[in-house]
Amino acid sequence: MPAFLHGDTKIFYDIKGDGVPIIFIHPPAMGRKVFYYQKELSKHFHVIFPDLSGNGDTSGPEKEVSIRGYANEIKALMDHLQIEKAVVLGYSSGGIVAQEFALSYPERTLSVILSGGFPEVLSETFRYEHILGMYFVKHFPGFLRYVIATSHTNDKQVRNLILSHMKKANHTMWFQFYERSLHYSCTDRLGGLDMPLLLIYGSRDFVNQHIRSYSRYVNFQSAIIKGVSHQVPTKKWQLFNQVITGFVQQQCN
Secondary structure (H helix, E strand, C coil): CCCEEEEEEEEEEECCCCCCECCCCCCCCCCHHHHHHHHHHHHHCCCEECCCCCCCCCCCCCCCCCHHHHHHHHHHHHHHHHHCEEEEEEEECCHHHHHHHHHCCHHHHEEEEEECCEEEEEHHHHHHHHHHHHHHHHHHHHHHHHHHHHHCCHHHHHHHHHHHHCCCCCCCHHEEEEEECCCEHHHEEEECCCEEEEEEECCCHHHHHHHHHHHHHHHCEEEECCCCCCCHHHHHHHCCCCHHHHHHHHHHC
């Protein structure tokens, strides 16, 4: 398992395949194991799965979480791997890190893919979900881990892999990742996303209402995956991977 030092933090990542680099950015506490099924994409692309600081195997002192700080970790990873440009793919709150990276470092961004993405928390339901997550991180983290892991897959092996990886998360930084996601907004900067953008949502996911925000400011392609809520990368991974493959290959032609 490769790693590199970013300041006083040792960032671990998985890497596989050749071709166009795609960097996968996880939601709070889930770490890189949530992209278990996206390793299949290494047949076509150079796929890279980091654990952000405070998550998974990445180690170092506890520190204040910031979305810009996480975007800088992605840049440091690219510098370490000597990757000039990459596709950045963010899942759920990992999507705000992907957006912040693309807006801060457009010259390093080939395209952006967001699964269950949002430029800011706009609905009361979504706001309440963040607040509830923060409450459970503080008071019942084990229960929250179990709920998240079981909601992502019925495959016992993959569920246990995600669950054991989540146990490594720093609780304070997990809480802060939720909190920063709740208060983050890049809506007024969306016009700066002038690279190709793909939005992927589950048809049953209330987060998909955020697609209207993007339509006001930026051009994008979209894919609505039927029969699933938020957990598209794990529950509809074959179709998810197909959509990603088609989009990235389209940019190369």
